[in-house]
Amino acid sequence: MDTTSMQNPSAGLPAEGHLLIVGAGLAGYHVARGARLTGHVGPITVLGDELHPAYDRPALSKAFLSGAAAFEHLVLDDPENPLDVTWFGGAAAEHLSAFPLGVHTSDGRFHAADAVVVATGAQACRLPLSGGATFVLRNIDDAMALRSRVIENKRIAIVGGGFLALEAGATCVERGAAEVTVAAGEDYPGTARLGVPVGQAVRKLHERHGVSFAPASRADSVRDVPSGQELVLANGHRVEADIVICAIGATPATSWLRDGVLSLDPTSGAILCDDTGFTGMPGIWAAGDCAQWASQASGLRPVGHWQEAVEQAGILSASLTGTSPAPFQEPYFWSEQYEVKIQAAGRISHANEVRVVDGSIETDDLLLSYLRDGAEVGILGFNRLREVKRWRKQRQIRTADVLVA
Template sequence: MKSITVVGASLAGLYAARALRTQGFDGRLVIVGDEHHQPYDRPPLSKDFLTGATDQGQLALVDADDTADLYAEWYLGTRATGLDAAGGTVLLDGDRSLETDAVVIATGATPRLLPGQEPGDPAHTGVHTLRTLDDAQALREDLARGQARVVVIGGGFIGAEVASSCAMLGHDVTVVEAAPLPLVPQLGDDMAKVCAGLHADHGVTLVAGTGVAGLQGGRGYSDHPDSPDRVTGVELTDGRLLPADIVVVGIGVRPNTDWLESSGLLLKDGVVCDAGCVGSLPNVVAVGDVARVDGHRAEHWTSATEQAGIAAQNLLAGSTVATHRSLPYFWSDQYGVRIQFAGRRLPTDTPRIVEGSADARSFLACYERDGQTTAVLAVNRPRPFMRYRRELKRAV
């Protein structure tokens, strides 16, 4: 194996490239990324970067030493358009191609859009998604124009974090969630209700149990030039109209697999992989948000970093010699509160607060099944959480 191409200059792609070098690969290493930026840390985009507490330089995941150690060829601002695995070719925009012996797919995911909303061309100005550094920069600049009525569509972790940041900046914020309560799939009814209470604690309105019928456009708020196509409101399916100067759409993501449709790879809500991140074609592995590993697709920072080493090992071995069996873990910072979760809970598992108080917004809860702890949730309890997480990891 003389050449490997990593498609996706993401966190997962960077960690895979590092793992390949660490594990002894000394051939040609190419990293292709559709953004013009080198890999950067995404979690702060909805938090400290949006509020201005963190600048772009602090997000960087590579420095001069990393670049030298990787000894990689960077194709930034370059979009992969196809994969011919049998022919050993990655197709690029501009009718270009790369010859390669193996491929690491790390193309991540892209935000889901509202009906009628086009990628990069929203129906009205003032409508944002938040996935990339450029997305975050555009939203930050819009928020800096003056006090605004902000409507966040989607009450998941990204939506809640954006709402928290906007409230911290002094904006009037409303969160719209189609489900009766945000975060129920992740946390269950009881714990989701506690986390939903954080919005009210900080003056943010939560409108749950209704969807979005459409957006209205017209004259913008006073700090903007008058524009016939600027968003002015959000129409709800229950007939209500929410005035809005800025709208953030945070209704989930879909894996970036369109460029692989004719590759012959098995695709199903991501690149289908075995437990070792190995795809259905020889010499192809996938990591991060785009990878469906052993039936599951994890959209979390920790999973992306852990999968990379396993994928590199199996790619260099030419078969699945190691598997990824980590404990699911994610965190979220909202309204000055850190929420941490680890484990695999079922809807029937029962949460029990073992430390602290939900009313005080500081507690640790264990999810239990047949007398065994299956998962743990902490709200502003980082130290005991880490202890429980270590115990759960040992069990895995």
Template structure:
């Protein structure tokens, strides 16, 4: 078996293969030179110097030995033969295999001109190393482009380090697609409370500078001076290497509800996988999908599904935001515990909010209410299992 992607989801797939009884040759291919590491701390504890690289590691020497895998690190995959039986590597080598787990993740989207010195993305350990080094060179004027989770977390860390920070978000509010307008207002208030300027409703026209960035031109004509620019405008799934294979690609690798692709001996997991019509770039998806994917890979067809209740969390300005469920525009939101303060940010004890549609709860949001949120999340999971009858879904059409 071959796992392409030495990522969180790739590691979980390796664990599942061994746990489910596969005792054959296991090859793990990774484009980065690092063994699997945890990405969420990169924009938080690692960036502010509260966590070192050793604390990011997801494996230790004992587990690495126990997996009995061949690690091919620092080499990218450049192709998959149409039958899915051979992985072609960028250094000219080939890996013959009985099955493939695609776990290549996603790459940060970039802006024209973002090759200037002082312009950063934050997706990999090497990205975080470079940004952390830049932020320790004295006071900086930082512009974060994009108010999503990575942008908000990075802005929060930069503000904690004492820099002047501006967040530019093209939408009227940050995180509207994920949380809806009322709760997105709360996230906007967190930025203001944290001393960060939030510019919304306009995009970026250009980055200024010759060799080094000096500013950001906005679409509305304003110019923001900048010593450091962080581009956080989403991610693009790593599927270029699969062009020409038999796999269906559309904003990810198209899979059925069990992570199985058009080739039964090829499954996909994590940020690169579009499972049952949805591609979810969250830690929980990367850790939950491999179990079903490996079960199906070993069976040779779909016998288990991987569609679980979506869940994500984000740490911003000393607040933990947790969300579970499926929000849709038009859902109504009710505060059921805690309060929102006069400045629009969470009250001192946080709050719990429920999203309702057609008289039933479809999602829950907790800010600094971890116990209440976990209870509500479990309730939501039970309701979902009850609605679906706990049955395994039939494979979806690709």
């Protein structure tokens, strides 16, 4: 489907119309907030399958998992000044109806709407198991289950080499794990996505904290053995552990939409949208990790990052209420591992060259520049908060303008 050329007949939801948001997460919360901030006075309903109030996820693999942050610190709504929104928790959306417009939920209700925003996020990928149970980290229940386990003096196997996996590994080290072994598809995790210096620096950072890396391979299965669990890799390597944490990515939570009302990406299952979040189906929009906006499909914008979900929510709610959306900022994401804050800004996936500008892969102060045909398109820093902040400030212009320049 060519989403770039779609007309948007739904722009300007009537100010008193009913806005129904499916998914009480980051994007869902910010769509509701944005709609109120841009003058929507009609009812707003948010449907969520979780029983908790909407919360922020990044701390689940960091401060919440380590015990430094409580759930109250993650809650998105301001208890002193709550949004004027009706929340329905504990019932999953099961069917999207285009005519009449609305959503059927698992508790048997039908929620009629004048506009529906799908913001159901993503769900954690899991390993095919043969026996053993593993932990994942996508929602607060996952994080609470892992947080309540004794980590001290235990052997931990981490499956996956993304930042979420490595954050979980770092948190386990900080909680006194006896051994942490990372089983990833790359010897130097992050190399394919962020370049050789990042892969090397990240591995060295973890090795300095005593983490081991299994020979690069796809993980095959986990099974119970007398001494605990055994993670079996496709290359035949085995890792024994007391706890296995599986962080091998997430897929859009769109299985409830597979009845054909919306166009889904055939590979990822993400909802295809234009760059306002409009799906092409009158009255239906989508944002956050469940969606693939046109600029993401073309590789201009990343998927699965916090800033992306918040920006999309702002643009979408402005489009719904007929106000001018703020322009896209440069893509941005961050990670925290031990005492190191890694931040990346810009169109890193477009770079064809990466240069070390300052610092070293041996220390925690690396600064990298990403270039495409000699022109800088992105920056990544280890504990380089000032430089990354300055770069982002200087580049607060539309992505489209950057491309033209």
